[in-house]
Amino acid sequence: MKYILVTGGVISGIGKGIIASSIGTILKSCGLRVTAIKIDPYINIDAGTFSPYEHGEVFVLNDGGEVDLDLGNYERFLDINLYKDNNITTGKIYQHVINKERHGDYLGKTVQVVPHITDAVQEWVMNQAKVPVDDDRKEPQICVIELGGTIGDIEGMPFVEAFRQFQFKAKRENFCNIHVSLVPQPNATGEQKTKPTQNSVRALRGLGLSPDLIVCRSAKPIEMAVKEKISMFCHVEPEQVSTLLIVKYVGQRLRADLIVYERLLKVCSIALVGKYTKLSDCYASVFKALEHSALAINHKLDLMYIDSTELERSTEVENSVKYHQAWHKLCKADGILVPGGFGIRGTEGKLQAISWARTKKKPFLGVCLGMQLAVVEFARNCLNWKDANSTEFDPDTKNPVVIDMPEHNPGDMGGTMRLGKRRTVFKTQNSILRKLYGDETFVEERHRHRYEVNPELTHSFEEKGLKFVGHDTEGNRMEIIELENHPYFVGVQFHPEFSSRPMKPSPPYLGLLLAATGTLNAYLQRGCKLSPRDYPVQLFRSPEKEFFIY
Structure with a gap:
C-alpha cells in the first residue's frame, strides 16, 4: 500500500x-x-x-x-x-x-x-x-x-x-x-510573494514532515524566479514546485497529446430556490449533478440561486426590490429546482415557486423537502385543504400531509434520520422517472430525512393526478411523485445528487435538464440514449486511453 x-x-x-x-x-x-x-x-x-x-x-x-x-x-x-x-x-x-x-x-x-x-x-x-x-x-x-x-x-x-x-x-x-500553499500577488506591487509558502513549509518541516511536491495556488502562473526561490528556501528541486502539477503529470505519464476543443454551447437556465443561497457549497452536490446533466446534453448550465425568503411578499422597500428581482429570475428560468433543507424559514417562498412551476408548466424537480412541499402545495391549491402542512412546521395542522417518521427521535441530534442507500420500487411502468432510470423495476439511492408523506392521504392526491409512482420495499413510504399532464413535474424523497457522476449523470436531474431544453420526449423515444452530437468534449487522447472533460 x-x-x-x-x-x-x-x-x-x-x-x-x-x-x-x-x-x-x-x-x-x-x-x-x-x-x-x-x-x-x-x-x-x-x-x-x-x-x-x-x-x-x-x-x-x-x-x-x-x-x-x-x-x-x-x-x-x-x-x-x-x-x-x-x-x-x-x-x-x-x-x-x-x-x-x-x-x-x-x-x-x-x-x-x-x-x-x-x-x-x-x-x-x-x-x-x-x-x-x-x-x-x-x-x-x-x-x-x-x-x-x-x-x-x-x-x-x-x-x-x-x-x-x-x-x-x-x-x-x-x-x-x-x-x-498560497503565493499571493498584492495589487500594490504586482509581485508574487513567496514568504507565506516559505513559512508554511518551515512549519511543516519543523513538525517532522518534508514535502515531496509543493503545489502553489496563485492568481497567475508563478514565474521561474519565484519557483526557484521557493525551491531554494523550501529544500526541494524546482521541478517539485508547480502550479500545473496535474496537466504536467498527465502529459508525462501517459505521453498524451493535449487536444482542446471549443464548442458553442447552448445555455440552459435553472432556478435553484433554497434558503442557503449565500454560500454555493451548501448545494455543492446539487450543482455538480446539474452540471453533469447539462454537459451530457451539450449545454452550458446557467444556475440562478434564489433565496426563497425573497419570493415572499414584503412591505419593506428593500425587500420589495429583492422580491421583484427574485421573481424575475424565477420567471425567466427554463427549469425550477427546490432542494432539501430543514426548518420553516423560507418555506412559503418555496411553495410559491412550486405553484408557479405547476401552473405555468415549467419543468420542476423537488428533492427531499422539495418533494414534501410539492405535496403540501398540491393539497392546498388542488385539493382545497387550505391548512395542509408538514408537522415539522405545524404540529397541529388538521391536514398533516407530511408527518414525522415513527423512528425519528428528536431527543438526539446525531444520526437520527433515515440515512444512506435505500431501495425504491416503481409501482407502475407508466413513469417518466422509471424510463430515465433505464426501465428498472427499482432503484437504490441515498436518503437523509426525518419526515415523509402521510401514506394515509395519498389516494386523494392520485385521484387529482398527482401520482406516487415509487414506494419503499414495504409500500408504506412515498418515494417518487409525478404530476400528470405536465412536461416534467417530479419529486423524489431521496437525494439523487449524491450518486451523480460526470459520466453517469443522475436520472432525475438529467430529466429536468432535458425537459428544460425541450428534448425530453425525443430522448425517451430514442430509448433514453443521447444523440451523437451530445457526446462530451474530448480532452486527452493516447494510444491506450481516452479522457473527457467534465
Whole structure:
C-alpha cells in the first residue's frame, strides 16, 4: 500500500480537496486502484449536525455516513463509493480511544495523545485504506489522504505527529507528502510573494514532515524566479514546485497529446430556490449533478440561486426590490429546482415557486423537502385543504400531509434520520422517472430525512393526478411523485445528487435538464440514449486511453 498525504498551508480553503481528487483520478486513469480518506480536525463526531454555512453541504454515503463534502469530490472524481470511516474526525478518534480505555484495553496505563491518539490515527488509516471501494472488491493500491485545516493549527497537531511517525512505518518509497500553499500577488506591487509558502513549509518541516511536491495556488502562473526561490528556501528541486502539477503529470505519464476543443454551447437556465443561497457549497452536490446533466446534453448550465425568503411578499422597500428581482429570475428560468433543507424559514417562498412551476408548466424537480412541499402545495391549491402542512412546521395542522417518521427521535441530534442507500420500487411502468432510470423495476439511492408523506392521504392526491409512482420495499413510504399532464413535474424523497457522476449523470436531474431544453420526449423515444452530437468534449487522447472533460 502506498500513501499520498495532502496538507495545506497559509489559509484554509486553498484547494486541497481538488488537488487530492485530481491526483487520485490521474492515478486511477493509469490503471491503479485508488481510495481516499479525509481527516477533519474538529471534535464533532461527523458533519451531520453542521449548519450548511459552517462547512457547506452534508454529504451522505451509501452506508448512511454524514460526512464532509470533500468526500463527494472523491466519489465523483474517482467514481467509487466510500464509507463513513473514510472520514476521520478528532471526535471519532477520541471516542474510539476513550471507549478502549473504558474497556480496559490499555491495562491501566496513562492514556495520552502520544502514543495512544497518534497510534489510533495510524491504525485507522491503515485499516481503512485496505477496504475495497470498487465492484471487483480488490484491495486499493494507493490511498490519498487529505489533512483538513492548515499546518500550524493546534487542533491538527496530533494528526501531523501521527503522520510524522507513519512515514517511517510505511517507508519512504510508500509515502509521499504534497503540500498545497498560497503565493499571493498584492495589487500594490504586482509581485508574487513567496514568504507565506516559505513559512508554511518551515512549519511543516519543523513538525517532522518534508514535502515531496509543493503545489502553489496563485492568481497567475508563478514565474521561474519565484519557483526557484521557493525551491531554494523550501529544500526541494524546482521541478517539485508547480502550479500545473496535474496537466504536467498527465502529459508525462501517459505521453498524451493535449487536444482542446471549443464548442458553442447552448445555455440552459435553472432556478435553484433554497434558503442557503449565500454560500454555493451548501448545494455543492446539487450543482455538480446539474452540471453533469447539462454537459451530457451539450449545454452550458446557467444556475440562478434564489433565496426563497425573497419570493415572499414584503412591505419593506428593500425587500420589495429583492422580491421583484427574485421573481424575475424565477420567471425567466427554463427549469425550477427546490432542494432539501430543514426548518420553516423560507418555506412559503418555496411553495410559491412550486405553484408557479405547476401552473405555468415549467419543468420542476423537488428533492427531499422539495418533494414534501410539492405535496403540501398540491393539497392546498388542488385539493382545497387550505391548512395542509408538514408537522415539522405545524404540529397541529388538521391536514398533516407530511408527518414525522415513527423512528425519528428528536431527543438526539446525531444520526437520527433515515440515512444512506435505500431501495425504491416503481409501482407502475407508466413513469417518466422509471424510463430515465433505464426501465428498472427499482432503484437504490441515498436518503437523509426525518419526515415523509402521510401514506394515509395519498389516494386523494392520485385521484387529482398527482401520482406516487415509487414506494419503499414495504409500500408504506412515498418515494417518487409525478404530476400528470405536465412536461416534467417530479419529486423524489431521496437525494439523487449524491450518486451523480460526470459520466453517469443522475436520472432525475438529467430529466429536468432535458425537459428544460425541450428534448425530453425525443430522448425517451430514442430509448433514453443521447444523440451523437451530445457526446462530451474530448480532452486527452493516447494510444491506450481516452479522457473527457467534465
